[in-house]
Amino acid sequence: MEAAAAAAPWWWAAVAGAVVLAVVVLDAGVRRLHGWYREAALGAERRSRLPPGEMGWPVVGGMWAFLRAFKSGNPDAFIASFIQRFGRTGVYRAFMFSSPTIIAATPEACKQVLMDDEGFVNGWPKATVALIGPKSFVAMGYDEHRRLRKLTAAPINGFDALTSYLPFIDRTVRSSLKTWADVSADGSEVEFLTELRRMTFKIIVQIFLGGADDATMHALERSYTNLNYGMRAMAINLPGFAYHRALKARRRLVAVLQGVLDERRASMAKGFARSGAMDMMDRLIEAVDEHGRKLEDDEIIDVLIMYLNAGHESSGHITMWATVFLQENPEIFERAKAEQEAIMRSIPATQQGLTLRDFRKMEYLSQVVDETLRFVNISFVSFRQATKDIYVNGYLIPKGWKVQLWYRSVHMDPQVYPDPKKFNPSKWEGQTPRAGTFLPFGLGARLCPGNDLAKLEISVFLHHFLLGYRLVRKNPSCRVRYLPHPRPVDNCLAKITRVSDEY
Ligand code: HEM
Numbered sequence: 001m002e003a004a005a006a007a008a009p010w011w012w013a014a015v016a017g018a019v020v021l022a023v024v025v026l027d028a029g030v031r032r033l034h035g036w037y038r039e040a041a042l043g044a045e046r047r048s049r050l051p052p053g054e055m056g057w058p059v060v061g062g063m064w065a066f067l068r069a070f071k072s073g074n075p076d077a078f079i080a081s082f083i084q085r086f087g088r089t090g091v092y093r094a095f096m097f098s099s100p101t102i103i104a105a106t107p108e109a110c111k112q113v114l115m116d117d118e119g120f121v122n123g124w125p126k127a128t129v130a131l132i133g134p135k136s137f138v139a140m141g142y143d144e145h146r147r148l149r150k151l152t153a154a155p156i157n158g159f160d161a162l163t164s165y166l167p168f169i170d171r172t173v174r175s176s177l178k179t180w181a182d183v184s185a186d187g188s189e190v191e192f193l194t195e196l197r198r199m200t201f202k203i204i205v206q207i208f209l210g211g212a213d214d215a216t217m218h219a220l221e222r223s224y225t226n227l228n229y230g231m232r233a234m235a236i237n238l239p240g241f242a243y244h245r246a247l248k249a250r251r252r253l254v255a256v257l258q259g260v261l262d263e264r265r266a267s268m269a270k271g272f273a274r275s276g277a278m279d280m281m282d283r284l285i286e287a288v289d290e291h292g293r294k295l296e297d298d299e300i301i302d303v304l305i306m307y308l309n310a311g312h313e314s315s316g317h318i319t320m321w322a323t324v325f326l327q328e329n330p331e332i333f334e335r336a337k338a339e340q341e342a343i344m345r346s347i348p349a350t351q352q353g354l355t356l357r358d359f360r361k362m363e364y365l366s367q368v369v370d371e372t373l374r375f376v377n378i379s380f381v382s383f384r385q386a387t388k389d390i391y392v393n394g395y396l397i398p399k400g401w402k403v404q405l406w407y408r409s410v411h412m413d414p415q416v417y418p419d420p421k422k423f424n425p426s427k428w429e430g431q432t433p434r435a436g437t438f439l440p441f442g443l444g445a446r447l448c449p450g451n452d453l454a455k456l457e458i459s460v461f462l463h464h465f466l467l468g469y470r471l472v473r474k475n476p477s478c479r480v481r482y483l484p485h486p487r488p489v490d491n492c493l494a495k496i497t498r499v500s501d502e503y
Contacts, residue, residue: 027057034058038100042398051102051395052086053093061095063234070482075380079105079409090393097125097235101402102392105409107416109392111436113384113403114443117142122446123385123402127235131227131246132309133302137446146445148303151287152280153449156207162456163356168206170353172199173461177469177496178503184495189474192323192492196461197221197316203457204311208304209260210279220256220308223249228313232484250305257301261285280307307450314378315454317485319461320492322372325423326462327471332368332425337466339364344467354460362459367428369458373440375423378485380408382442407439468503469496 035055039047056062069078082092082103090106104110113120122145124138132138137145155161176199180190201221205212212220230246237244264281284300295303326333343361347354384403389396397403412420416437417427441448448454465471472495478488 030057031055034061034095038095046389046396046398049391049396050398051091051093051393052089053082053103055093055095055100059098061098062101063096066096067234067483073480073482075408075482076412079103079406089395091395091397096402096404097127099125099402100398101404102386102395102397103404103406104392105406106393106413107410107434107436107439110405110407110410110439111443112392113397113405114436114439114446116390117445119388119390120384120386120403123383125235125383127243128231128383131230131250133250133305135299135302136306137303138306147289148287149445149449151283152303152307155280155283156450157452159356162452165203165207165453166356166359166456166460167353169203169457169460172203172206173457173464174503177464178498180496181469181498181503184497189493189495191490192471192473192494192496193316193320193487194491196319197225197312199461200312200316200319200457201308204308207453208280208307208311210281212260216256216260220253223252223256224309224313225249227253227309228484253305254301257304258297261297261300280304310448311450311453313485315450315457317378317487318369318372318376318454319458321376321486322369322458322462323465323471324473324492325372325375326368326466327473328476329423332423333466336365336368336462340463340466343463354463356456359456359459362463364425365459365462366455367425368462369455370428370438370440371423371425374411374417374438376486377408377411377440379440379442381406382446405439407442410437410439464503468498468500470499471496 031054034057037058038055039050042050056065065081066078069075069081082094082105086092088106090104090109092103092105094101094103096103104113121142122138122140124132129136129139137149140148176195180192180195183190198217198221201224202217205217205220226242226245226249228246230243230249233242233246235243237247261281264285268285281300281304284295284303286294288294326336339362343358346361347358382405384405386397386399386401386403388399391397410416414420436443441451441454474493474495475488475490478490478492480486481489
């Protein structure tokens, strides 16, 4: 008995060692088999030209590593693990969102893919397309995309468009700040991010639908919050999961927009004159292609769902982060404030509100916004699909494979931006970024059509904030959640205090 007891530790160690070995062998075997299953059809020659990487386990592939990195608060660990294992090749292969995927992580690789409209089409995961809309830009063919982009982009970003939106943006910003300061003066905090999202939503709804009553606005905005949370979650359509809630939110959005569209068509049929200027819904209703075809309701609704979403989420988040960074960095704050004071002194007494000319004078503030865009990486990745075999950095992207463009890894690469984790607006002074190194709005045919509008909105907000308010956060070191977008988990609970009699 005694001898058996003495031998037990040895046996246990042997058994444990065998189990570990079996798991390691099984793990390697399953990975190898999955890789073979996904890549065998390419043939030996094409397979040998693939970039380094691996398909991982079936179904999950690289998704665990991706989610682990983002949920643990260190999103850069995901690409760092590729660099560590396979070197700085700039392109890697992985199995992501249920598809064999090439990850492009350097400026050169991203630029090559983004500028090649023949070689690549949009390649968003099916689950995301189901949320944004099968008839929106994310799923459209080349010609249809070009046509609808032309129709919808100029009325958002052109000089005349921005000039016409500016007074509304200015008024909305001023009244929002005033309301939050009143709430704070009564002793309550506001969820600064939530309020900013509402504010940017109000602006985009005005541009696209000519405004909406408060109830419709709130219903739409709430649904968009759920839609967004589902966008980068695992596509599990079961009650309790973010993706399931997002699909429900999409159905609600479709119903609300269908209601607005029905009303609009009914009043057009009765010959009622339009009460204000033509908004985006009117433009889409009246659009006719070269074959005389008009857009169906589901096409108009999907384009609107996409625009209303893209047009407020990112702007709201970037506005919050820029305000937080200004407030956390007194020197940067003072310099940005001094610039706005100088602009105010140059404005004639007869002028009402800000003009585009004033906005163009905000040079330092523009650097603050650019640095925030780089630093926060609100759109950390975008998706394409190869239409033919293409070589990038000497490696093959096989026809039909998905491509992920990791804007985040470009912006956080110390070889592109020395000391990338330091917020330093001055790095933009007199700098025009090398092509492909600054991609907050993407590049090429799919470059964000709202980039100028976004910068205008953010700058107008910061202008008024710097001159008249301060932000006091309740939990300044609150944890940051990175999916779907980087945000403090308390949505930046804070008091907004008024510091100027002008406001
Ligand atoms: C700070 C604010 C914003 C950021 C960081 C941002 C970022 C981006 C990025 C990176 C893309 C390219 C995605 C790709 O490469 O596939 C994009 C596309 C897009 N953005 Fe923005 N965006 C912002 C604001 C806006 C605004 C205000 C609007 C609307 C008025 C808008 C509408 C769109 C649309 C419709 C697309 C799809 C374009 C296409 O596929 O042709 N965005 N945005």
